[in-house]
Amino acid sequence: MKAIKAILLLGTAATFSMLLGGFFAQAIGAPHMAVPIASGLFAASFIPKGDYSFLDTVTPDLSKLTTSFVQFGGKILRKHVNGMNLKGGITPYLGVSVPQAMTKLSALGGPRPYREQDDTDGNGAEFSDRTLNVFQSKWDFNVDPEVYRGKYLAAVQMGATKAPFYEYIIDQVGTEYISAIGNVTVGKGVRNSNGSGAIDIADGWITIAATECAKANPELIAKAIGAINATNGVEKVETFAESQPAWWREKGFVIKCSWGTFDAYKKRYRTLNGYKFEPNESGKYALDGMSNVFLEPVAFITNDGLLGVVYDALAYGTDGDRIQVAASMRRNIIEVRLMMPVGCEFEDIECISVSDNLLAA
Amino acid sequence: MAEDKEITGASEVDAPVSKAKADSVTSGKVKVNFGVHIPELGETYSKADLECDQEAIDHLIEIKSKAITILKR
Numbered sequence: 001m002k003a004i005k006a007i008l009l010l011g012t013a014a015t016f017s018m019l020l021g022g023f024f025a026q027a028i029g030a031p032h033m034a035v036p037i038a039s040g041l042f043a044a045s046f047i048p049k050g051d052y053s054f055l056d057t058v059t060p061d062l063s064k065l066t067t068s069f070v071q072f073g074g075k076i077l078r079k080h081v082n083g084m085n086l087k088g089g090i091t092p093y094l095g096v097s098v099p100q101a102m103t104k105l106s107a108l109g110g111p112r113p114y115r116e117q118d119d120t121d122g123n124g125a126e127f128s129d130r131t132l133n134v135f136q137s138k139w140d141f142n143v144d145p146e147v148y149r150g151k152y153l154a155a156v157q158m159g160a161t162k163a164p165f166y167e168y169i170i171d172q173v174g175t176e177y178i179s180a181i182g183n184v185t186v187g188k189g190v191r192n193s194n195g196s197g198a199i200d201i202a203d204g205w206i207t208i209a210a211t212e213c214a215k216a217n218p219e220l221i222a223k224a225i226g227a228i229n230a231t232n233g234v235e236k237v238e239t240f241a242e243s244q245p246a247w248w249r250e251k252g253f254v255i256k257c258s259w260g261t262f263d264a265y266k267k268r269y270r271t272l273n274g275y276k277f278e279p280n281e282s283g284k285y286a287l288d289g290m291s292n293v294f295l296e297p298v299a300f301i302t303n304d305g306l307l308g309v310v311y312d313a314l315a316y317g318t319d320g321d322r323i324q325v326a327a328s329m330r331r332n333i334i335e336v337r338l339m340m341p342v343g344c345e346f347e348d349i350e351c352i353s354v355s356d357n358l359l360a361a
Numbered sequence: 362m363a364e365d366k367e368i369t370g371a372s373e374v375d376a377p378v379s380k381a382k383a384d385s386v387t388s389g390k391v392k393v394n395f396g397v398h399i400p401e402l403g404e405t406y407s408k409a410d411l412e413c414d415q416e417a418i419d420h421l422i423e424i425k426s427k428a429i430t431i432l433k434r
Contacts, residue, residue, distance in 0.1 A: 213395040221405055224397040226424025243400040305427075356397050360427035 084182040086316065088254035088284075088296050089309030091347060093132055096317040101129040102347045134317040134343030135191060137201040139177050143169055143334040166334055170325060177338055186316065186344050187300030202342045204300065205307065205314055210359040212349060225355040228304040233264035234272060234288075240306050240355055241293050248353075252292025253310035261304050262297035305358020313351030317343035391418055392430040 086092055093100060109123030143166045180198035189204035203211075212220045223243050228236045241255060257265075262285075269277040269288075279285050284294045301307060319341045326337045346352050396407040399420060406417055411429070421429050 216396055216407060222395060222397045222428060224399040224401075224421060224424065224426050224428055226421070226426045239400050243398065356395075356421075356426045356428040359395065 084178045085298055088294060089256060089312055090314045090316050091312045093315055093317040094320050096132055096134045096341065096343060097319050097321065100132045100317065102132060102315060102345065103127055103129045104348050130345055130347065130349065132315050132317045132343055132345040133202075134319055134341040135193075135202045136322060136339060136341050137181070137185075137198075139173060139338045141173060141336055143336060145332060145334065170327075170336055170338070173336075174325075174338060177340065181340070181342055183299045185342055187302070189344070202344060205344050205346070206301070206305075206354075206358060208344065208346060209307070209352065209354045213354070213359055217349065219349045220352060220354065222354050222356045222359060223306075225306060225357065227357060228261050228264050228306075230264045230267040230271075233261065233266070233268035235268075237261075237265055237295060237306065238287060240308065240353075241287055241290055244308060244310075244353055248308070248310050249290075249293075251310050252294075253308055254294050254296050255287075256296050256298045256301060256307040256309065257305070258301040258303060259297045259299070261301075261306070262295060264304070265295060301358065303357055303360055305360065306353075306355040307358055308353035310351045311348070313347040313349075315343075315345045315347045317341070317345070390432050391422070392432055393418075394428055394430060397421070397426070397428045 104127065106126045106128065107124075108126050112119065145166060181201070184198040185201045185204055187204045187206050189199050189202050190207050191203045192200040194200075209220060209222075213222050223240055225236050225240050237255065237257075244253065266277045277285065280291070285296070287293045287295060322339060322341050324337075324339045326339065328335050393408050393411045396405070396409075396411060398405040399417060402417065402420060404417070406414060411417055411421075418429065422431065
């Protein structure tokens with residue numbers, strides 16, 4: 001009985017194979033392939049039953065798709081934003097996984113005229129510190145690939161290579177993420193864990209300075225420079241520079257200001273001297289007669305205040321291990337969360353100087 | 362009685378400066394926000410010092426300093 005059943009199954013398989021083979025061969029316009037296709041289908045009918053679920057886990061490689069659409073699109077313009085400006089006066093701390101003390105050593109006492117007796121009272125070493133804390137921040141968004149598939153946004157030129165559209169979107173979000181931190185957080189940021197904007201991520205340098213001045217820290221007393229405009233820009237900036245301690249003057253320092261203040265200085269300089277304010281051979285704008293004092297416009301200062309820094313004492317903290325792009329799929333939606341810890345502090349508050357108007361609310 | 366209004370923007374401060382200069386900090390028309398070092402006068406003032414030093418306040422009003430806030434009645 002089993003033999004009869006096997007013969008019947010074999011015959012059925014052969015019959016279907018010949019029929020399907022003939023059909024496919026006709027369909028593809030190659031009747032001479034009927035026998036090979038039928039043979040292949042007949043052989044395939046002998047593949048044993050088994051667990052083929054592993055095939056479900058194979059991720060299709062769609063990377064080839066991304067190159068096919070870009071040819072149809074024109075140039076894609078991106079929103080242009082500032083990057084993170086970590087130039088003069090800033091020291092980046094890239095591995096702040098726990099609050100990091102920035103320890104300062106000072107000598108107590110001082111030299112005195114020689115005499116035979118011991119005079120150690122009050123002499124020694126003193127350590128003080130300020131603590132750099134970083135706070136995690138995030139930017140959540142979802143990408144629906146079907147919105148863009150088949151459109152010119154499906155793939156774009158990013159640098160030397162073509163990138164899938166979702167990578168391009170994430171790259172743009174990342175660029176604007178950095179910009180928001182560099183423009184807002186590091187300046188007037190005020191830490192508020194329940195907040196919803198870049199200004200809430202961490203205390204910025206201006207906020208920290210305002211806090212220190214409000215509690216009358218004798219190591220940071222604002223210089224009363226007042227309002228700066230195109231009729232007094234040079235005089236006000238020079239007054240600020242000249243009011244710094246001698247050790248600042250010898251070491252050299254950076255004065256950070258808004259672009260508006262920089263423009264005011266430039267215009268006043270031109271009016272006073274009859275020629276333009278030129279950078280030095282390094283591209284830095286040194287003040288007249290102070291070749292080691294540089295005026296540097298930054299985006300995070302938006303008023304007519306001045307921020308003086310010596311020894312790169314503006315500490316910017318982050319944690320490389322916690323800078324992440326977490327992406328997951330929900331159906332076909334790509335859920336993305338960008339994360340980056342941010343923190344600001346002064347390494348040494350004696351290396352910071354502010355003008356009164358920097359601290360305006 | 363009108364409430365005091367804080368003038369915080371530089372442009373808002375421009376107009377009433379000459380009038381405000383005559384105001385006295387002790388009369389409550391100027392609020393001191395924090396102490397400052399005034400380079401032109403060569404002096405450092407705590408917040409408390411400023412609150413009783415009319416010359417320093419006049420200077421801060423003159424230069425439109427944000428160390429003080431002019432209260433407009």
